[in-house]
Amino acid sequence: xxxxxxxxxxxxxxxxxxxxxxxxxxxxxxxxxxxxxxxxxxxxxxxxxxxxxxxxxxxxxxxxxxxxxxxxxxxxxxxxxxxxxxxxxxxxxxxxxxxxxxxxxxxxxxxxxxxxxxxxxxxxxxxxxxxxxxxxxxxxxxxxxxxxxxxxxxxxxxxxxxxxxxxxxxxxxxxxxxxxxxxxxxxxxxxxxxxxxxxxxxxxxxxxxxxxxxxxxxxxxxxxxxxxxxxxxxxxxxxxxxxxxxxxxxxxxxxxxxxxxxxxxxxxxxxxxxxxxxx
Amino acid sequence: xxxxxxxxxxxxxxxxxxxxxxxxxxxxxxxxxxxxxxxxxxxxxxxxxxxxxxxxxxxxxxxxxxxxxxxxxxxxxxxxxxxxxxxxxxxxxxxxxxxxxxxxxxxxxxxxxxxxxxxxxxxxxxxxxxxxxxxxxxxxxxxxxxxxxxxxxxxxxxxxxxxxxxxxxxxxxxxxxxxxxxxxxxxxxxxxxxxxxxxxxxxxxxxxxxxxxxxxxxxxxxxxxxxxxxxxxxxxxxxxxxxxxxxxxxxxxxxxxxxxxxxxxxxxxxxxxxxxxxxxxxxxxxxxxxxxxxxxxxxxxxxxxxxxxxxxxxxxxxxxxxxxxxxxxxxxxxxxxxxxxxxxxxxxxxxxxxxxxxxxxxxxxxxxxxxxxx
Numbered sequence: 001x002x003x004x005x006x007x008x009x010x011x012x013x014x015x016x017x018x019x020x021x022x023x024x025x026x027x028x029x030x031x032x033x034x035x036x037x038x039x040x041x042x043x044x045x046x047x048x049x050x051x052x053x054x055x056x057x058x059x060x061x062x063x064x065x066x067x068x069x070x071x072x073x074x075x076x077x078x079x080x081x082x083x084x085x086x087x088x089x090x091x092x093x094x095x096x097x098x099x100x101x102x103x104x105x106x107x108x109x110x111x112x113x114x115x116x117x118x119x120x121x122x123x124x125x126x127x128x129x130x131x132x133x134x135x136x137x138x139x140x141x142x143x144x145x146x147x148x149x150x151x152x153x154x155x156x157x158x159x160x161x162x163x164x165x166x167x168x169x170x171x172x173x174x175x176x177x178x179x180x181x182x183x184x185x186x187x188x189x190x191x192x193x194x195x196x197x198x199x200x201x202x203x204x205x206x207x208x209x210x211x212x213x214x215x216x217x218x219x220x221x222x223x224x225x226x227x228x229x230x231x232x233x234x235x236x237x238x239x240x241x242x243x244x245x246x247x248x249x250x251x252x253x254x255x256x257x258x259x260x261x262x263x264x265x266x267x268x269x270x271x272x273x274x275x276x277x278x279x
Numbered sequence: 280x281x282x283x284x285x286x287x288x289x290x291x292x293x294x295x296x297x298x299x300x301x302x303x304x305x306x307x308x309x310x311x312x313x314x315x316x317x318x319x320x321x322x323x324x325x326x327x328x329x330x331x332x333x334x335x336x337x338x339x340x341x342x343x344x345x346x347x348x349x350x351x352x353x354x355x356x357x358x359x360x361x362x363x364x365x366x367x368x369x370x371x372x373x374x375x376x377x378x379x380x381x382x383x384x385x386x387x388x389x390x391x392x393x394x395x396x397x398x399x400x401x402x403x404x405x406x407x408x409x410x411x412x413x414x415x416x417x418x419x420x421x422x423x424x425x426x427x428x429x430x431x432x433x434x435x436x437x438x439x440x441x442x443x444x445x446x447x448x449x450x451x452x453x454x455x456x457x458x459x460x461x462x463x464x465x466x467x468x469x470x471x472x473x474x475x476x477x478x479x480x481x482x483x484x485x486x487x488x489x490x491x492x493x494x495x496x497x498x499x500x501x502x503x504x505x506x507x508x509x510x511x512x513x514x515x516x517x518x519x520x521x522x523x524x525x526x527x528x529x530x531x532x533x534x535x536x537x538x539x540x541x542x543x544x545x546x547x548x549x550x551x552x553x554x555x556x557x558x559x560x561x562x563x564x565x566x567x568x569x570x571x572x573x574x575x576x577x578x579x580x581x582x583x584x585x586x587x588x589x590x591x592x593x594x595x596x597x598x599x600x601x602x603x604x605x606x607x608x609x610x611x612x613x614x615x616x617x618x619x620x621x622x623x624x625x626x627x628x629x630x631x632x633x634x635x636x637x638x639x640x641x642x643x644x645x646x647x648x649x650x651x652x653x
Contacts, residue, residue, distance in 0.1 A: 174333050175366035175427075180354035180383030193370045 024255070031055070031248035038244045054249040058236075061246055066224050067232030068254070074142055074217075074228055075210040078149035083203045085150065086157035091187065093158065094165035108155045116152060120219060123148065127220065140221050145228070148216055153206045160205065164198030165191070204265035211258050229254040281344040281357065281434035281467055283307040283330060288339035290325055290491075299325050301491045303339070307469065307484075312461050315471045316478040317488030318514070323471045324439055326488075330469065331360050331437050343435060354383070359428035360437040363444065365420045367412040373399075373423050374408040377430045398430040401463070418449045425460070438470040442477060454480055475515050479503070487511050509561060509642035518566050518597060518610045520636075525562045527637075530554040534648065535637055537562055539630075540602040543582045547635035549645035561638040566597070566612035568634035571620070572627040581627040584609060586620050600628060 029043050032050040037043065058064050092098070093105055127138035138144035168191060176186035192199070214230035221227045233254065236247040284307070290300035300322040307313050315323035328334040330341060332353030341348045348356050359380075367376050374395055381391045399405040402422045412420055421441060428436055438457075442450045458481060461468055472478055478485050479499045487494040487502065487510070495507040506512035512520045525537035528544065530551035539545045539562060547562060554560070572581045584600035587608070598611040598620060609628060620626060637645045 171362040171366040179380035
């Protein structure tokens with residue numbers, strides 16, 4: 001590759017990175033402006049002072065902590081349950097030949113090509129009926145959201161992890177059995193530690209998806225005690241106020257856990273997705 | 280030291296599926312080095328896994344020492360196995376890899392340390408004990424895999440194509456190493472390979488498999504000199520044995536006469552009593568047993584052939600010759616200096632009667648006669 005071509009490619013890569021980061025930069029900048037300046041489109045004006053107090057006000061103006069806590073509970077539990085379910089299903093699909101394994105794989109794939117939006121009405125009715133007929137409250141509850149997120153994100157998790165398990169040589173488990181492990185013992189002592197990158201990658205993936213989910217969270221919850229950040233952020237814009245500044249600050253704050261989750265698992269995330277893809 | 284007895288072992292993976300291993304009956308003596316050899320899919324690895332306890336047999340009994348092992352867990356059979364891909368636990372150090380089985384068995388810490396160190400010394404890998412498998416070369420990994428087996432002090436060692444991932448030179452070194460180890464430990468060893476060189480050099484006895492069926496059991500010399508059938512004859516030996524379709528002209532217990540390609544009359548020193556004259560049979564002779572005959576003398580058992588190709592391999596030559604009026608090719612293995620022939624030459628090739636083998640239409644070999652008989 002010539003030097004010029006190499007420079008051009010590097011420039012192109014940086015341009016793509018800059019383009020991707022632009023909305024985030026714009027959000028951060030807007031979060032330090034007054035609402036009226038944002039409305040006037042003057043975010044870039046250098047004469048304006050940075051309003052760090054927006055980051056204080058967002059907790060006061062709306063009970064943002066509540067949404068933050070709800071998001072952590074819902075997304076955290078959904079991530080743990082979804083990853084645990086995916087772990088078992090992916091291992092079974094990768095390792096065992098059983099009646100219906102092909103159909104199960106196909107069904108998991110099919111769920112990924114149906115737009116989630118189509119589930120909305122039947123799901124809402126199901127949740128309502130569960131509450132009215134069986135006394136199991138699903139609407140406007142943590143468990144309703146958690147159950148939905150587990151159902152929505154587990155199939156994709158299964159596929160990511162299946163790639164990891166398929167890539168682990170069967171002989172490792174055979175060796176563990178020869179060394180005195182049961183099949184389950186071999187899974188726990190050998191397969192799980194080896195596939196930790198895949199598990200972390202999958203958990204990060206589920207957490208990111210759940211953290212950003214707005215549509216179902218908005219439809220299925222109505223009280224601030226349950227609503228998550230994406231729903232809460234919307235409340236900064238209502239018929240009485242248009243606090244774009246606080247909305248942007250809230251956006252920046254809500255991005256923090258996502259960034260932390262990503263950077264903590266970044267090494268594994270990239271490795272995990274790549275391994276699943278090439279094997 | 281422990282013997283291994285296999286009694287009428289069958290294996291099929293599905294209830295209605297084909298037999299992968301069929302009626303294997305085998306007695307492996309204590310301290311023996313037995314090699315299972317055969318092409319891919321011949322059932323040799325499956326049988327090894329059955330002995331290991333990683334697969335269950337569909338029928339038959341596995342007896343290890345005095346123990347009927349059919350329902351005994353793999354770790355309780357007193358067996359250690361070395362896998363083709365080494366199967367080292369990548370998240371553990373070499374020490375922990377070797378100590379894993381002992382820890383699983385609840386061996387005291389001090390004893391674990393001693394046994395790991397002792398095994399490491401035998402294999403000269405003491406300096407690698409703190410390293411992770413990914414930092415080791417192929418040969419080092421193989422040593423660790425063997426060390427992991429040794430440390431358990433098993434009664435029987437199983438090897439599943441352990442050298443197939445190594446390069447040729449390292450493979451040769453490891454073959455010597457394994458032979459040394461066998462002599463040193465004196466344990467019963469069962470070794471699976473599709474490499475006939477490994478089989479011939481390592482084994483005290485070889486078991487040849489094809490399509491899940493044992494074709495022949497014997498010492499390397501027995502199998503090479505007196506293969507039981509066409510499969511064994513063709514499988515062992517490189518270059519392969521020359522196999523020529525011929526017609527049986529006369530046959531009795533003192534020998535057989537066949538009409539070969541080019542209508543040459545050839546005598547073979549086999550006990551062919553009872554064979555039907557006029558039937559189609561196969562004549563087999565190894566490349567190193569063929570030699571050029573002097574056309575001027577009245578040499579018997581010769582075929583006229585035209586040299587097609589000469590391969591110079593340093594210490595020896597491979598000469599490929601086509602028999603004049605038939606599309607049959609013969610391969611001759613000659614000393615490296617025998618370069619008097621050239622491509623295109625027509626030569627007379629002698630097939631010594633005492634080195635010839637004869638196989639009936641079903642591929643079963645007639646018994647060879649002792650050298651002095653014909």
